[in-house]
Amino acid sequence: MKFEQRIPRETSARLFEEAQEYFPGGVNSPVRAFRSVSGPPLFIREGHGSHMTDVDGNRFLDFCCSWGPLIHGHDNAHIRERVIETVRRGTSFGTPTEMGNRLGKLILENHRYVERIRFVSSGTEAVMSALRLARGVTGKTRIIKFEGCYHGHVDQLLVKAGSGLVTFGTSSSAGVPESVARDTLVLPLGNRELLEQTLTEQAGQVACIIVEPVPANNGLLIQDKSWLEDLRAVAHKYGVLLIFDEVISGFRVGFEGAAGYYDVQPDIITFGKVIGGGFPVGAYGASKEIMDHIAPVGPVYQAGTLSANPVAMAAGLAALEQCLEPDFYTRLEARTHEMATALEDYARERGYPLHVPHIGSIFWLAFGTERIERADQIDPANMEYFKVIHHELLQTGVYLGPSGYEVGFVSSAHTPEDLEEAVTKICAAMDVAFAR
Numbered sequence: 001m002k003f004e005q006r007i008p009r010e011t012s013a014r015l016f017e018e019a020q021e022y023f024p025g026g027v028n029s030p031v032r033a034f035r036s037v038s039g040p041p042l043f044i045r046e047g048h049g050s051h052m053t054d055v056d057g058n059r060f061l062d063f064c065c066s067w068g069p070l071i072h073g074h075d076n077a078h079i080r081e082r083v084i085e086t087v088r089r090g091t092s093f094g095t096p097t098e099m100g101n102r103l104g105k106l107i108l109e110n111h112r113y114v115e116r117i118r119f120v121s122s123g124t125e126a127v128m129s130a131l132r133l134a135r136g137v138t139g140k141t142r143i144i145k146f147e148g149c150y151h152g153h154v155d156q157l158l159v160k161a162g163s164g165l166v167t168f169g170t171s172s173s174a175g176v177p178e179s180v181a182r183d184t185l186v187l188p189l190g191n192r193e194l195l196e197q198t199l200t201e202q203a204g205q206v207a208c209i210i211v212e213p214v215p216a217n218n219g220l221l222i223q224d225k226s227w228l229e230d231l232r233a234v235a236h237k238y239g240v241l242l243i244f245d246e247v248i249s250g251f252r253v254g255f256e257g258a259a260g261y262y263d264v265q266p267d268i269i270t271f272g273k274v275i276g277g278g279f280p281v282g283a284y285g286a287s288k289e290i291m292d293h294i295a296p297v298g299p300v301y302q303a304g305t306l307s308a309n310p311v312a313m314a315a316g317l318a319a320l321e322q323c324l325e326p327d328f329y330t331r332l333e334a335r336t337h338e339m340a341t342a343l344e345d346y347a348r349e350r351g352y353p354l355h356v357p358h359i360g361s362i363f364w365l366a367f368g369t370e371r372i373e374r375a376d377q378i379d380p381a382n383m384e385y386f387k388v389i390h391h392e393l394l395q396t397g398v399y400l401g402p403s404g405y406e407v408g409f410v411s412s413a414h415t416p417e418d419l420e421e422a423v424t425k426i427c428a429a430m431d432v433a434f435a436r
């Protein structure tokens with residue numbers, strides 16, 4: 001398919017070519033290479049509020065929001081001031097800091113399921129540490145995960161289902177030994193019977209069940225509350241720990257994330273993205289009893305040179321303080337709902353096969369008209385539509401993550417006018433995609 005280029009992208013194209021000389025595929029994280037869509041990736045020069053500008057001077061209304069962290073948009077004044085004030089006093093000391101205490105306190109005082117927290121530097125690190133903790137607490141080795149959930153590039157979780165229903169995983173990346181993958185069992189979402197059957201067969205070998213309570217890495221696979229309650233009940237029944245990976249949903253669908261949204265208590269929660277206000281922060285938290293297994297109190301080792309870096313803590317603190325303002329989440333959810341509904345109405349009126357699942361301020365352009373709850377319900381052929389929509393939107397100044405499997409994020413910096421503009425432009429892009 002040939003795409004007509006109506007905006008200048010020469011500088012991005014040149015920098016991308018140069019980047020090939022430095023980085024594998026020209027990037028430092030694979031999806032940034034734009035391989036699922038058309039043209040070179042945009043090299044972004046700056047971002048303010050709901051917009052960012054690339055090196056060719058094109059301005060975009062941004063719904064990627066750095067893949068989720070920027071719940072207050074770009075260059076948020078409160079975060080900026082806090083960071084500048086903090087960085088003036090030095091950037092890293094390798095000691096505890098008051099800033100770390102302040103962020104820890106704010107989270108614990110406002111999250112009913114977190115009694116102790118440990119800060120790390122990425123979502124992947126949070127998940128990796130949570131798995132070790134679960135294994136350390138239970139003394140068991142195996143892990144259950146679900147198809148369609150992504151948990152970062154942790155070896156034990158770069159695993160896909162093998163053949164058969166109850167499956168031992170096979171690694172989904174070179175470099176992950178099959179011996180590691182074999183300890184991960186991969187099940188479909190939403191099947192309690194199969195989960196119980198697996199736990200019975202595994203008789204005491206499983207340490208934990210890990211799930212994205214709001215699966216948002218393979219489309220947006222919104223789950224029923226009853227399924228999350230099933231997970232809670234089954235984990236209790238079989239004596240395994242339940243981990244909610246809330247790297248995306250944490251502080252995004254509500255201050256207490258999906259655990260609070262659905263009112264289901266996991267044993268361990270992992271965080272990332274929003275918690276760092278745009279800086280590299282991850283965390284994992286649980287009851288005091290569970291967290292006391294972590295060194296230096298307990299025998300589970302976990303450490304980090306830049307853990308709880310004060311500048312990153314300052315950014316996180318400034319971000320989360322704003323999330324606690326009255327009606328913050330209600331307002332954001334209402335705006336997102338309005339935009340998603342307008343898009344769906346437009347598609348329905350014209351008979352376009354598109355709907356827009358959304359929760360909190362997360363949305364997804366889903367092709368087809370049926371609700372999608374599992375990864376296997378996504379038809380990869382439909383990604384051709386996304387390619388056209390993505391391309392059209394770049395031409396008209398709207399930026400979505402460069403893959404049809406990625407979700408979009410609305411920030412508090414997106415004004416109602418921004419969202420109206422987005423609806424108009426996304427509808428026009430749909431006309432082009434579905435008219436082909």
Ligand code: PLP
Nearest residue numbers: 122123124150151152247248272
């Ligand atoms: N877990 C979930 C649910 C995620 O969405 C991600 C990243 O997108 C991760 C873990 C890994 O986080 P990071 O990219 O910060 O390592």
